[in-house]
Amino acid sequence: METNLNNRLVHFLSQRTAQDNLRSLKINQGLIDFSSNDYLGFSRSAWIYQHINEDIKQYQHLSKGATGSRLLNGQTQQTDDLENQIAAFHNGETAILFNSGFDANMGLISTLAQKGDLIIYDELIHASMHAGIKLSKASSLSFKHNDLDDLKTKIPTDFGGQIFVLVESIYSMEGDFSPLKELCLFCEEKNIYLILDEAHALGILGKKGRGMANVEGVEDKIFARVYTFGKALGAHGAAVVGSRILKDYLINFCKPFIYSTALDLHSILSIKWGYKFLLNNENQLIKLNKLNNYLNERIITNPAPFKMVGQGPIFGIYCATNQKAKNISRHLISKGIDIRAILYPTVPLGLERLRFIIHSFNTKEEIDFLLDELNIQSKLYN
Numbered sequence: 599m600e601t602n603l604n605n606r607l608v609h610f611l612s613q614r615t616a617q618d619n620l621r622s623l624k625i626n627q628g629l630i631d632f633s634s635n636d637y638l639g640f641s642r643s644a645w646i647y648q649h650i651n652e653d654i655k656q657y658q659h660l661s662k663g664a665t666g667s668r669l670l671n672g673q674t675q676q677t678d679d680l681e682n683q684i685a686a687f688h689n690g691e692t693a694i695l696f697n698s699g700f701d702a703n704m705g706l707i708s709t710l711a712q713k714g715d716l717i718i719y720d721e722l723i724h725a726s727m728h729a730g731i732k733l734s735k736a737s738s739l740s741f742k743h744n745d746l747d748d749l750k751t752k753i754p755t756d757f758g759g760q761i762f763v764l765v766e767s768i769y770s771m772e773g774d775f776s777p778l779k780e781l782c783l784f785c786e787e788k789n790i791y792l793i794l795d796e797a798h799a800l801g802i803l804g805k806k807g808r809g810m811a812n813v814e815g816v817e818d819k820i821f822a823r824v825y826t827f828g829k830a831l832g833a834h835g836a837a838v839v840g841s842r843i844l845k846d847y848l849i850n851f852c853k854p855f856i857y858s859t860a861l862d863l864h865s866i867l868s869i870k871w872g873y874k875f876l877l878n879n880e881n882q883l884i885k886l887n888k889l890n891n892y893l894n895e896r897i898i899t900n901p902a903p904f905k906m907v908g909q910g911p912i913f914g915i916y917c918a919t920n921q922k923a924k925n926i927s928r929h930l931i932s933k934g935i936d937i938r939a940i941l942y943p944t945v946p947l948g949l950e951r952l953r954f955i956i957h958s959f960n961t962k963e964e965i966d967f968l969l970d971e972l973n974i975q976s977k978l979y980n
């Protein structure tokens with residue numbers, strides 16, 4: 599039996615090798631970071647580090663580990679305070695913490711949508727939302743990326759169940775922005791529940807980085823918003839922001855919330871001070887926006903010989919095949935630039951790409967170097 603299972607695993611791995619998309623874990627250290635989601639450099643912030651450590655000293659008497667799920671021993675004053683802080687920052691009624699963005703999306707969607715409901719999702723939503731859809735008993739269909747007209751054609755008339763629409767603020771692979779305001783107006787008019795994943799917009803868009811719902815003034819129109827802390831906040835975990843009823847419902851029915859050990863004290867404090875840094879310090883965001891403008895100007899004055907997508911800070915360069923994306927990324931890494939190939943099946947076949955991210959701590963010289971190298975490489979591999 600063991601041997602048969604091994605054969606099956608080897609078969610799937612060989613398929614990946616044949617398609618040139620076998621994944622493996624690599625450490626790339628000491629390179630120019632054009633790859634991580636640490637948009638504002640918070641994961642390396644001395645200010646955040648120092649404040650976490652001061653709190654840790656003050657809380658020496660507390661357990662470092664959560665020691666249980668939130669419904670058991672994992673419920674602490676620090677967790678409660680953090681949820682209130684997050685809800686206040688995002689102008690929401692409540693916030694509820696999850697151990698990761700993946701857990702939050704998967705738990706929220708699978709718990710909310712029931713048999714007889716319909717989930718309509720942007721075709722480019724994150725894998726964690728797909729996991730939620732799959733686990734839910736609702737039916738589902740996709741609409742074309744960022745295409746409100748296409749979405750309208752998917753809404754059934756006289757539908758008995760609830761309808762949910764799932765979108766992201768800034769798409770993680772395309773780096774483009776959702777037409778959120780129009781979506782909100784439409785969903786409100788049709789009594790559709792909008793779920794917004796703000797993973798890549800937290801810290802980047804809105805007043806003090808409050809996200810896209812804040813920029814568009816629609817925070818109160820969205821049924822549930824998901825904020826993840828592994829990106830601009832430089833930490834780990836996530837929160838769902840929504841109504842008191844939604845929070846009570848998730849506490850009672852959401853399995854990834856109920857049956858998992860809560861975040862440890864250090865994670866709670868990292869998120870707390872990440873949010874405080876957003877409130878106290880806009881310098882990183884200003885620097886990032888300047889670099890974003892610089893990059894856009896350079897592309898306008900010196901058009902790149904490849905198809906580039908993204909509005910910043912996430913950009914993608916289509917490479918047409920896994921092989922090409924991998925070769926260019928390998929070359930760039932050999933030049934000291936950390937930029938990763940994103941392969942099928944993470945992105946659709948034929949849309950394999952290089953994904954790069956600019957950060958507040960990058961420099962204009964690094965951006966010049968990156969663009970110059972990309973130009974050279976694209977000539978080699980076109």
Ligand SMILES: Cc1ncc(COP(=O)(O)O)c(C=O)c1O
Pocket residue numbers: 698699700701703724726766770795797798826827828834835836
């Ligand atoms: C859009 C989006 N949502 C959710 C997640 C999952 O978040 P986490 O890394 O906290 O599990 C990611 C992570 O890549 C993401 O890009």
